[in-house]
Amino acid sequence: MNTSSSAADAILSRRSQSLSGIVQRELERLILSGEIAAGERLNEQRLAAKLGVSRGPIREATRALESAGLVTVVANQGVFVRQLDxxxxxxxxxxxxxxxxxxxxxxxxxxxxxxxxxxxxxxxxxxxxxxxxxxxxxxxxxxxxxxxxxxxxxxxxxxxxxxxxxxxxxxxxxxxxxxxxxxxxxxxxxxxxxxxxxxxxxxxxxxxxxxxxxxxxxxxxxxxxxxxxxxxxxxxx
Missing domain, CATH: 1.20.120.530 (GntR ligand-binding domain-like)
Structure with missing residues (x-):
C-alpha cells in the first residue's frame, strides 16, 4: 500500500469537500436572499464562472441543497430553486x-x-x-x-x-x-x-x-x- 498516495488522496478529498462547502454556503445565500428566485434553474456553467470554480463543486453543493429542501432536481431538465406551495x-x-x-x-x-x-x-x-x-x-x-x-x-x-x-x-x-x-x-x-x-x-x-x-x-x-x-x-x- 502506498501510504503517501493515500494521504495525498485524503488531503485532496478534504480540500474538495471544503470547496464544495464554501460553494454550498454561497449558493444558499443567493437563494435565501432572492438573488436566485424561486423556480429559477441553476445554471452550472454560469455559476461555476461566477464563483471561480469547476462544475464539480457546484454539483456537490446542489446535492446538499436538495437534501436541505432548497432545490429540486428535475430529470433531464436540471436543478431548480424549490417553490413551496x-x-x-x-x-x-x-x-x-x-x-x-x-x-x-x-x-x-x-x-x-x-x-x-x-x-x-x-x-x-x-x-x-x-x-x-x-x-x-x-x-x-x-x-x-x-x-x-x-x-x-x-x-x-x-x-x-x-x-x-x-x-x-x-x-x-x-x-x-x-x-x-x-x-x-x-x-x-x-x-x-x-x-x-x-x-x-x-x-x-x-x-x-x-x-x-x-x-x-x-x-x-x-x-x-x-x-x-x-x-x-x-x-x-
Missing amino acids: RDEAAELYDMRAVVFGFACARLAEKAAPDQVAVLKGLIAEMDAAIGVPDPSRYYRLNLQFHDTILAFAGHKRAVQIYDSLVKEAHLCRQRSLQPIASMQESNEEHRRMVAAIAAGNAVEARRTAEAHHFGGKRRWQATLDKEATRTADAAVA
Missing part, C-alpha cells in the same frame, strides 16, 4: 411552532438575567425598526431574536431542525412581516414570550411561542389572500 409552507409553520415552543419552555427553566436582557434588547431594536419603518431591518432582527432563543436553550438538535425549517420557509415569511401592523403584532408576541421566559413559566413560554408561529402563519396567509385579490382585480380591470 401553500400547503407545504403552512406545514413548516406548524412544525416550527412545535420546535420553538420546546426551546422556549426549555429556556424558561434556566434563563439567566443577562439572557433575558439580551432578548429584551432585541425587542427594543425591533420596536425602533417598526418606528422608522424599516421592514428589512425588522426581519433581520426577528431572525436574530429566534436564533438567540434557540442558542440560549442549548439544544443542538432543536437548533438544527429549526434552522432547516426556517431556510425552507425563508422567502414566504418575509412578505408576511412587511405591513407595520403585522410587525407590531409580531413584536408584541415576542414580548409575551420573553415575559414568560423571565418568569420561569415553561408552560406559558411554550404556549406563547406556539401562538406566535400560528400568528405568523395567519399573517402570511392573509398576505397571500390580499395578493390574490389584487391580481384578480387587475385581471378584471
Whole structure:
C-alpha cells in the first residue's frame, strides 16, 4: 500500500469537500436572499464562472441543497430553486411552532438575567425598526431574536431542525412581516414570550411561542389572500 498516495488522496478529498462547502454556503445565500428566485434553474456553467470554480463543486453543493429542501432536481431538465406551495409552507409553520415552543419552555427553566436582557434588547431594536419603518431591518432582527432563543436553550438538535425549517420557509415569511401592523403584532408576541421566559413559566413560554408561529402563519396567509385579490382585480380591470 502506498501510504503517501493515500494521504495525498485524503488531503485532496478534504480540500474538495471544503470547496464544495464554501460553494454550498454561497449558493444558499443567493437563494435565501432572492438573488436566485424561486423556480429559477441553476445554471452550472454560469455559476461555476461566477464563483471561480469547476462544475464539480457546484454539483456537490446542489446535492446538499436538495437534501436541505432548497432545490429540486428535475430529470433531464436540471436543478431548480424549490417553490413551496401553500400547503407545504403552512406545514413548516406548524412544525416550527412545535420546535420553538420546546426551546422556549426549555429556556424558561434556566434563563439567566443577562439572557433575558439580551432578548429584551432585541425587542427594543425591533420596536425602533417598526418606528422608522424599516421592514428589512425588522426581519433581520426577528431572525436574530429566534436564533438567540434557540442558542440560549442549548439544544443542538432543536437548533438544527429549526434552522432547516426556517431556510425552507425563508422567502414566504418575509412578505408576511412587511405591513407595520403585522410587525407590531409580531413584536408584541415576542414580548409575551420573553415575559414568560423571565418568569420561569415553561408552560406559558411554550404556549406563547406556539401562538406566535400560528400568528405568523395567519399573517402570511392573509398576505397571500390580499395578493390574490389584487391580481384578480387587475385581471378584471
